[in-house]
Amino acid sequence: MVSPDNTNCLGSSVSRAILEQLTEALQRASCIDHQLARPVLRIEAFIQDGDDTGDDGGRIIPNGPTIVHSPSPNTTPEPERECDAVLTRRRSLAALRLRPQPSTVLDDAIDSHRRMQIAEHNFPKRAKTQADVVPIPDSSSLDKFITGVWENIHGGVHLEPQSLVEQLQLTAAAAVHTLTEGDGPPSLTRSANDPVRGPGRSQNAAAGNPDSFSWSNVFCRKVTQASRTCRSIEVIVQAHWVEQFDAYVDFLAATNPNMSLTKCRKAALMGACRDFEWSEKELRNKMAVWRGYKQIKDAAGWAALVFAGMGLYRLCKYRTDFNTKSMERLSAFRRRIEVAADTLHPSWRQLLALVGEIPERRFTGHPHDWVVFPDGSDPVPLHSTYIKYDPCFSFQHMDESTIDSRAWDNNDPRWIPPPSAALSLAGANTCRACAQSQSDDPKLNSCFCFPSLFGGLRPPCPVQVFRTPDGRNNGLQALVGFERGAAIGEFVGLVTRGIEDLDVMESAAVSHRPYQIWQGRQGNFTRFVNHSCKPNAQYQHFVWLGIQRVVLVSKGIDAGTEITVDYSESYWRGLDKRCLCGEGCCRYNGDDRP
């Protein structure tokens, strides 16, 4: 506790220091009245634990005008004094400081590049981080592992065994060009001890030129892909080795009936140690992890191992989620992972030739040509799930809408004129949401409202068409989480008009020219999004290069949940169907519906 004397001392010290520090701070910040219309002075105060010697050695903390009650200065050597200064700051008894101006400019800049700025009434904004919000528990190691697999399959991983050979060739080419300058591919870097050019000439003369940069990009991509392929090969070979080890132990046991199983294992292990040239401890440690790889393979198949992310080693080393229930859960993903791997990476199975498996592709076509089952049953072809409704069912998957020429004479009804003279002066391809310029060329594009859809590559979306268990036929499931405000996909199909009594998206770029987007025969995965009275996504207009698009935007979706939207009142009105969303707030499940 602080004694009355000390309190008095502290009081006068505080007042004096406040005046001194305020004067100093206000002098330094004299520019305030030029920048602010109505400047307000804010002062923060805090009291911390500290010693109560009563010594009024007020010192200024370097990062703000502050008064601190601290021990008197000492005479220790420099380095120790520095430590002491840190200690002094930590042990401060009381302090006051001017509150820094919030950096609004910086915050705005970050926001505008990440998310579209949309009118409050219809855009799912990012969730606010509030202190009183109940924290979402971290997903389990197994969930993280599964998410990692989906991200790799739908991300930039390319598993081409051929890339290993290419890597060797490219590395050799680069090595040659590190020594000889001129013809062939440009070299990447020069070492400071370059034997040809001598020390001091560390930079490649060609560095910075576009050809060199482009070649460097390709080289880096190929080496990264080759390394990724090597990593996949490593884990499948190690999982396979554990199978070989177990088989050898069985062989020893069968051929040596007098040997106990433990002795057989030991014999096999010692033989392996000799060949690996590792100690028993080293091999045992490695084997424990490799056995984890084998268990993952047994449950979720080779594809889960091949496309595993960085979490695989951790999962297998610490085995936090290795129990029967988890492995059963994992096995429900086996076929689903295969569908995605086979359709998006048709040559991945070639890697399995290394472990004696027949690399035959099981699922062909488009990833959404298959309907998967959450319980892990075998996926079925998409058309088979519509035969009973439409014997002639067919569906063409496409990434861009097509214009029905009979309805629109190839004049895209989604075109909208620039909204104002000011914007048109800024450029016809200026984004209406972020005011940045839009281009399909990533080098020229500056609009990052929906970067996964517009202005760069459009990677495959991590979603699967799944069989609903409750009579809604198929639905769309998110394989990874989509944060609030993130684009899931564009609603694409046939841009037409005049369709009646079929599910269509009604829209209008200019009020007198309504159009419809019909997904009955062609479109993308958004065709499988069901209605919910408590949806986790919604459709949103977005103008890209002067053409109105309809974007499916997340309102916050967890991995593994069904993606739903609200079809709206006008869809259900007069329709001879009941809503099966199952939500407590369901508006269209009874006879009393409008």
Ligand SMILES: C[S@@+](CC[C@H](N)C(=O)[O-])C[C@H]1O[C@@H](n2cnc3c(N)ncnc32)[C@H](O)[C@@H]1O
């Ligand atoms: C755009 S499709 C959605 C995908 C559809 N479930 C399928 O298998 O093709 C719309 C149709 O799905 C069904 N549907 C979607 N949401 C539903 C819901 N909440 N309750 C009942 N049926 C629904 C209706 O048959 C509707 O006509």
